Amino acid sequence: MSPPSATILGLETSCDETAAAIGRGPDQIASGVVYSQHDVHARFSGVVPELAARRHMETIEVVVAEAMRKAGITWPDLHAVAVTRGPGLAGALLVGVCFGKALAYALRIPLIGVNHLEGHLASAWIDEPDFPTPCVGLVVSGGHTHLYLVAAPGMYQLIGKTLDDAAGEAFDKAATMLGLGFPGGPAIDRVARPGNPQAIRFPRPYLKQGSLDFSFSGLKTALLYFLRDQASAKQPKSVADIAASYQEAVVDVLVEKAFRAVRRYRVGSLSVVGGVSANSRLREALVSRARSAGIRLALPPTIYCTDNAVMIAAAAQQAYARGEFASWDLETDTELPLPVNVFPQAQKHRAMVAGRR
Numbered sequence: 001m002s003p004p005s006a007t008i009l010g011l012e013t014s015c016d017e018t019a020a021a022i023g024r025g026p027d028q029i030a031s032g033v034v035y036s037q038h039d040v041h042a043r044f045s046g047v048v049p050e051l052a053a054r055r056h057m058e059t060i061e062v063v064v065a066e067a068m069r070k071a072g073i074t075w076p077d078l079h080a081v082a083v084t085r086g087p088g089l090a091g092a093l094l095v096g097v098c099f100g101k102a103l104a105y106a107l108r109i110p111l112i113g114v115n116h117l118e119g120h121l122a123s124a125w126i127d128e129p130d131f132p133t134p135c136v137g138l139v140v141s142g143g144h145t146h147l148y149l150v151a152a153p154g155m156y157q158l159i160g161k162t163l164d165d166a167a168g169e170a171f172d173k174a175a176t177m178l179g180l181g182f183p184g185g186p187a188i189d190r191v192a193r194p195g196n197p198q199a200i201r202f203p204r205p206y207l208k209q210g211s212l213d214f215s216f217s218g219l220k221t222a223l224l225y226f227l228r229d230q231a232s233a234k235q236p237k238s239v240a241d242i243a244a245s246y247q248e249a250v251v252d253v254l255v256e257k258a259f260r261a262v263r264r265y266r267v268g269s270l271s272v273v274g275g276v277s278a279n280s281r282l283r284e285a286l287v288s289r290a291r292s293a294g295i296r297l298a299l300p301p302t303i304y305c306t307d308n309a310v311m312i313a314a315a316a317q318q319a320y321a322r323g324e325f326a327s328w329d330l331e332t333d334t335e336l337p338l339p340v341n342v343f344p345q346a347q348k349h350r351a352m353v354a355g356r357r
């Protein structure tokens with residue numbers, strides 16, 4: 001039996017997107033509004049935390065009003081306010097949490113604090129409410145590259161993570177080196193389309209045999225050295241070929257690790273979420289691999305891949321059904337981890353690994 005749905009206002013301000021959404025259930029979205037700050041940060045080739053926080057303060061009230069208008073509701077229609085409390089940028093998170101607290105307090109309705117990563121994981125069920133668990137969930141974005149074993153919504157076990165740069169950071173830094181601008185992920189994706197992904201053989205950082213962790217710093221360094229040598233090359237490679245080859249290296253690692261986890265934990269489904277999951281080459285490779293392996297794949301629509309409040313409202317539905325509400329002293333946490341829930345598959349694997357040492 002599915003939990004009762006509630007009309008929840010979701011707020012997302014963890015980085016440089018000011019977002020609000022109205023959800024009436026995990027898969028019933030009344031509205032979603034995102035205000036992007038790309039124009040603010042483009043000249044710095046990255047997000048400036050102080051500028052992000054200031055822009056959130058300037059726009060959050062307008063964004064919320066627009067989400068309410070699009071949903072056709074008024075304040076008394078809300079059952080709860082859900083807000084991202086971490087991880088993310090300190091000042092940016094603080095704007096959303098303070099706004100959410102004030103609104104919930106004024107309306108005398110519950111406040112729900114949501115983990116940004118749980119929001120991304122919840123996006124797998126927005127368009128596919130019957131997506132099965134247990135599954136493997138890959139969260140891949142500008143700040144995160146994490147693999148989770150998901151027993152059910154709200155029950156997660158971290159099984160792999162990045163040891164240095166996240167995949168999104170690897171794309172952003174490559175775009176800067178190639179002079180493609182910010183944000184780097186969409187720029188790399190766009191420029192790479194006419195390129196030859198086999199033109200340059202960049203390294204695939206798989207780490208030690210069987211590892212589910214990620215590392216992209218070496219790949220970034222390989223690109224730096226390649227571009228240095230290009231300056232004196234008689235027949236330099238085109239930017240399209242370089243971008244396509246670099247992108248292919250990132251995609252190969254992400255796909256291989258994700259399906260390695262699927263095999264290891266013997267699950268039949270995989271969700272890939274987060275901003276980088278909007279990358280067209282990654283989506284193409286995942287669909288092909290899932291089809292050949294007979295694995296059910298959840299790839300949210302691209303509007304739910306990048307930071308948005310729809311996923312926050314969706315994640316909050318489970319908390320609302322369980323009565324898990326935040327107190328008025330809710331604090332932000334820039335490195336907030338997902339709660340660890342150890343369940344049989346993870347315990348068995350951990351014991352197996354320990355036995356090999």
